[in-house]
Amino acid sequence: MNRPQRYIDILSELIAFDTTSRNSNLQLIEYIQSMLSDHGVNSELTFDAMGGKANLFATIGGRGERGIILSGHTDVVPVDGQAWSTDPFNAIVKDGRLFGRGACDMKGFIAICLSRIQHILDADLDVPVHFAFSYDEEVGCVGVKGLLDELKKKPIQPRACVIGEPTSMNVIRAHKGMLFKRCHVHGKSAHSSMVDEGVNAVTAAAKTIAYIDSVAGRIQEEGPFDDEFSPPYTTLHCGVIKGGTVNNIIPNECQFDFEIRNLPEHSPLEIFEEIDQYTKSKLLPQMRAVSEEAGIEWNTLANYPGLNTSLDDNLISIASDLLKTNERPGKVSYGTEGGHFQSAGFSTIVCGPGSIEQAHKPNEYVALDQLQRCDEFLATLIGSLN
Numbered sequence: 132m133n134r135p136q137r138y139i140d141i142l143s144e145l146i147a148f149d150t151t152s153r154n155s156n157l158q159l160i161e162y163i164q165s166m167l168s169d170h171g172v173n174s175e176l177t178f179d180a181m182g183g184k185a186n187l188f189a190t191i192g193g194r195g196e197r198g199i200i201l202s203g204h205t206d207v208v209p210v211d212g213q214a215w216s217t218d219p220f221n222a223i224v225k226d227g228r229l230f231g232r233g234a235c236d237m238k239g240f241i242a243i244c245l246s247r248i249q250h251i252l253d254a255d256l257d258v259p260v261h262f263a264f265s266y267d268e269e270v271g272c273v274g275v276k277g278l279l280d281e282l283k284k285k286p287i288q289p290r291a292c293v294i295g296e297p298t299s300m301n302v303i304r305a306h307k308g309m310l311f312k313r314c315h316v317h318g319k320s321a322h323s324s325m326v327d328e329g330v331n332a333v334t335a336a337a338k339t340i341a342y343i344d345s346v347a348g349r350i351q352e353e354g355p356f357d358d359e360f361s362p363p364y365t366t367l368h369c370g371v372i373k374g375g376t377v378n379n380i381i382p383n384e385c386q387f388d389f390e391i392r393n394l395p396e397h398s399p400l401e402i403f404e405e406i407d408q409y410t411k412s413k414l415l416p417q418m419r420a421v422s423e424e425a426g427i428e429w430n431t432l433a434n435y436p437g438l439n440t441s442l443d444d445n446l447i448s449i450a451s452d453l454l455k456t457n458e459r460p461g462k463v464s465y466g467t468e469g470g471h472f473q474s475a476g477f478s479t480i481v482c483g484p485g486s487i488e489q490a491h492k493p494n495e496y497v498a499l500d501q502l503q504r505c506d507e508f509l510a511t512l513i514g515s516l517n
């Protein structure tokens with residue numbers, strides 16, 4: 132079978148597993164596991180708390196404890212409410228493109244990795260290739276933490292990591308970090324004519340959001356800035372708010388979600404601290420003057436560090452040489468698991484087939500020439516390890 136047909140077949144099978152983040156990914160993981168074991172390669176799984184999802188880690192070929200990690204996430208974003216013109220879980224090749232949910236984000240990369248298992252084994256490498264495939268990336272890079280915790284306990288010390296998220300096969304060396312918080316505001320109910328007896332949770336939430344917006348505006352004006360990012364500063368955003376029942380009751384509960392997407396060197400915790408201070412020193416005293424029960428609680432729903440690989444890191448020059456590109460490695464505002472891998476001590480870049488423009492959209496596709504470019508990149512990368 133020719134190379135493209137091999138990875139197109141695998142990609143089609145991967146797409147057929149509906150691994151939307153809310154679902155189990157175990158069937159897909161078992162598929163990968165059996166493909167590895169057919170080649171005599173063991174894989175290790177790390178499960179989520181409920182046991183319904185797993186990360187997979189496998190070491191292939193080579194000798195010694197170093198090597199390179201090829202990393203991807205197995206989950207995909209929902210197709211709910213999207214107008215697809217084909218079945219998103221039945222891959223279709225048309226006009227040089229392969230359509231399906233996850234085609235570019237990011238089952239294409241995983242399919243190419245899997246199609247190269249035999250090649251890695253045959254290449255008699257000095258150092259191994261490691262596969263690290265995670266769950267729950269799309270809900271804030273949550274799953275991979277368990278895989279990295281296990282990896283820290285092993286003698287394995289991979290030198291580098293390539294995250295195959297869609298970058299149109301450009302080398303990306305940095306991305307922003309993210310802190311995703313949920314705020315619960317507790318007030319006190321009363322008849323809406325008796326405003327002096329109630330604590331309006333919706334109003335308190337609105338004031339907090341207005342404060343968050345003012346912090347966002349100040350950072351946009353004053354920085355810090357890094358012009359290689361777009362936008363070139365840390366951003367704050369509220370995307371969901373829920374509160375109240377009817378207009379003639381003072382609402383006692385309100386909840387909202389917000390996120391900070393920070394430049395890698397800009398601490399999101401310091402920014403959050405400022406917001407927390409505002410509520411503690413300005414808002415809560417006013418609320419508690421009416422009712423001792425009033426309160427504001429924060430939960431962290433997800434967070435991942437930014438990625439910031441130095442321009443003079445060896446991995447960047449190796450990848451740029453293999454890709455035959457002179458382009459300066461870029462920085463992007465969307466997140467990946469790269470920040471976690473770098474924090475765990477591995478030189479990390481993001482480089483994978485397909486464009487982020489097609490990710491998460493209806494009729495998601497990956498161009499076949501992108502898959503081919505990735506396949507050639509992995510072939511030369513593997514070749515460079517012996």
Ligand SMILES: [Zn+2]
Nearest residue numbers: 204236237296
């Ligand atoms: Zn992705």
